[in-house]
Amino acid sequence: MSDPSREDELAGTEQPFVQHLMELRDRLVRAIIAIAIAAAVLAVYPGPGALYDLLAAPLVATLPQGATLIATNVISPFVVPLKILLMAAFMIALPVVLYQVWAFVAPGLYSHEKKLVLPLVVSSTILFFMGVGFCYYFVFGHVFAFIQSFAPKSITAAPDIEEYLNFVLGMFLAFGLAFEVPVAVVLLVRMGVISVAQLRQYRGYFWVGAAVVTAMVTPPDAGSMLMLLAVVGSLYEIGILAAHAFIRHTKAPDDGEAGKSQAS
Numbered sequence: 001m002s003d004p005s006r007e008d009e010l011a012g013t014e015q016p017f018v019q020h021l022m023e024l025r026d027r028l029v030r031a032i033i034a035i036a037i038a039a040a041v042l043a044v045y046p047g048p049g050a051l052y053d054l055l056a057a058p059l060v061a062t063l064p065q066g067a068t069l070i071a072t073n074v075i076s077p078f079v080v081p082l083k084i085l086l087m088a089a090f091m092i093a094l095p096v097v098l099y100q101v102w103a104f105v106a107p108g109l110y111s112h113e114k115k116l117v118l119p120l121v122v123s124s125t126i127l128f129f130m131g132v133g134f135c136y137y138f139v140f141g142h143v144f145a146f147i148q149s150f151a152p153k154s155i156t157a158a159p160d161i162e163e164y165l166n167f168v169l170g171m172f173l174a175f176g177l178a179f180e181v182p183v184a185v186v187l188l189v190r191m192g193v194i195s196v197a198q199l200r201q202y203r204g205y206f207w208v209g210a211a212v213v214t215a216m217v218t219p220p221d222a223g224s225m226l227m228l229l230a231v232v233g234s235l236y237e238i239g240i241l242a243a244h245a246f247i248r249h250t251k252a253p254d255d256g257e258a259g260k261s262q263a264s
Contacts, residue, residue, distance in 0.1 A: 131179030185239030
């Protein structure tokens with residue numbers, strides 16, 4: 001028999017639709033203010049130009065001596081650094097943005113759901129940053145050196161700054177999402193889509209699928225593909241361990257009671 005106190009856990013937390021909209025507006029404004037403050041600070045120091053120089057450093061280091069990036073569009077020298085400034089500001093303010101999201105949805109969650117959501121929000125943010133950092137510090141240098149090694153001596157490499165930005169953002173997104181594998185595994189297990197035993201059973205299929213995906217999202221370079229594949233495979237194994245721990249600590253009260261009654 002279910003406990004009435006648990007059934008009424010969210011009693012009294014309902015709000016009119018207009019109040020939900022007002023709260024959503026306030027939290028969106030706070031998130032935008034946080035991004036604006038981060039952008040203002042970055043605009044003063046180190047500045048948009050310095051941010052782009054930092055982003056382009058891995059490529060510039062592999063270019064022939066004297067070669068630089070070029071701008072083929074009239075407004076690119078202004079627009080591209082501004083895009084990077086806003087991107088960096090959003091990433092710096094991401095903890096504040098995610099906190100506003102969490103604070104908005106938390107009142108509508110049960111206590112066992114809160115135990116799942118908050119750790120996943122924090123871990124997914126950290127993992128995404130780790131993916132971006134891994135791509136910038138370990139992958140870019142290897143990839144750009146590989147690409148430049150194929151350039152004929154009669155060609156002077158002078159990449160366009162806007163094309164480089166699009167390439168970098170695509171790589172950041174690919175590696176950032178690849179690092180989210182443990183979060184995806186935990187969610188699939190917690191929603192009952194797949195079990196931990198099945199994850200272990202289908203491990204070989206995952207490796208094959210991961211190899212195909214990494215070959216599609218990475219440049220034509222075996223080194224970068226193998227690095228991403230090794231990382232994704234390791235994160236898959238971590239996700240299995242994390243899922244096993246999460247399903248024990250984030251069960252609904254009724255699930256826990258059902259489990260006890262079955263065990264007895």
